Amino acid sequence: VERLRLTRKLNMNIFLAQLIESTNDTWGVDLFEVDALSNHRPLTHVALHLFKQRNILKQFQIRELTFFKFISAIEAKYRNNPYHNNIHATDVLQASHHMLNFSVFKNVFTELEVFAALFAAAVHDVDHPGVTNQYLINTNSDLAILYNDESVLENHHVTLAFQTLSTEGCDVLSTLNRKQHQMFRKMVISVVLATDMSKHIQHIGHLKTMVEIRRLSSSASSIIDPENAEDKLQILQSLVHCSDLSNPLKPLNLYLQWTDRIMEEFFRQGDLEKSLNLEVSPLCDRENSNICKSQMGFIDYVVHPLWEIWSRLTQPDCQPIMDILESNRVWIASQVLTEDDKHDG
Ligand SMILES: COc1ccc(-c2ccn(CCC(=O)N3CCOCC3)n2)cc1OC1CCCC1
Ligand SMILES: [Mg+2]
C-alpha cells in the first residue's frame, strides 16, 4: 500500500510539473487542477515558475528564497472566497504573462515594466473580502472610510502588497536602485488601480485612440512607440484589466466554473444585504437570478466591447482567444432558451 501511495504521489507531482510547464505558452491552463495538485498553492508555484522562465529574478538579482517568501505571504493573504481567491490571482497572472508574449509587444517593454505588470497581476486582489466597492461604501466599512469611497478595494490591494514587502525576508525590491524602485511603484499602483471597473470606459477610449493612430500611421508594424512611457503604461493597465475580465474567453468548462464562483460570491453578498435589511444589489439575489442572461449581458456590454478593441490592437495573436469568446457566447445563448423554459416550467 505504501508503494502505491508513493507512486500516486510521484505521478501527481509529474502531472503538476507538466501543468506548470504548460503555463509558459498555453491559453486556458486548468488552474483548478494546479490548485488541487499544489496543495492549494497555485499562485506560488506558477509565479515562481513564470518569473524564473522570464529570467526576472536573475535580471534584478532577486534571491529565489526572497521571492518565494514574498509570493507565499501574498498567497496566504488571499481569502478563500468562491471567486476572488488565489486561483483567480494565478489566472490573471498567467493570462497577463501570455498576452505579454503577443508579437505586437516584441521589443516594446523593458524588463522592469514586465516585472511591474506581472507583480501587479499577482497581487491585484489580495485580501479581497468577497464583496463589492459599493457594498463597502453602503455599509460605511472601515476600508471605505480609509479610502474615501474611491477605488476602495483596489487601494487596499496595492497598499497591502507593498506592506508585505517589509515582512521579514520578503523584500523582493531591495536590489532595485532608487529610480527603478520609484518607477516600479508608480507602475504597480496605476495597474492595480486600473482594475477598478469604474475605469473600464477609459480603457476602451485609450485603446480606440491607439488603434486609430495605428490605422493612420504608415508603419503597419508595431504601433507602440517604445519611447512613449505613458502609452506603454496604459497598455499594461489594459492588459491586466483584460486578463481580469478574461473568464468568458477561456475554454467553456473553466468559464462555467468561474461563473458558478462569481455568482456564489454575489449571492453571499445578497444574503448579507438581506440580513442587514439593505436593498439587495443587482445580480446578488439567489432567489431571483437568471445566470445565463446575466452572462450574456456581461459579454455583450462589458467583455466584448473591451476585448474587441484590444484584439484589434493586438492582432493577429488575439484571434484564437476571440474565437473562444464567440463559441462560448453561442453556447450561453442556447442555454438561455432552455433556462427560460425551466423558469416557465
Ligand atoms: C464569470 O462571470 C464574471 C467574471 C468577472 C466579473 C467581473 C466584473 C468586473 N470584474 C473586475 C473586477 C471588479 O471590478 N468587480 C468584480 C465583480 O463584481 C463587480 C466588481 N470582474 C463578472 C462576472 O459576472 C458577473 C455576474 C453576472 C454578470 C457579471
Ligand atoms: Mg479587483
Ligand SMILES: [Zn+2]
Ligand atoms: Zn480580479
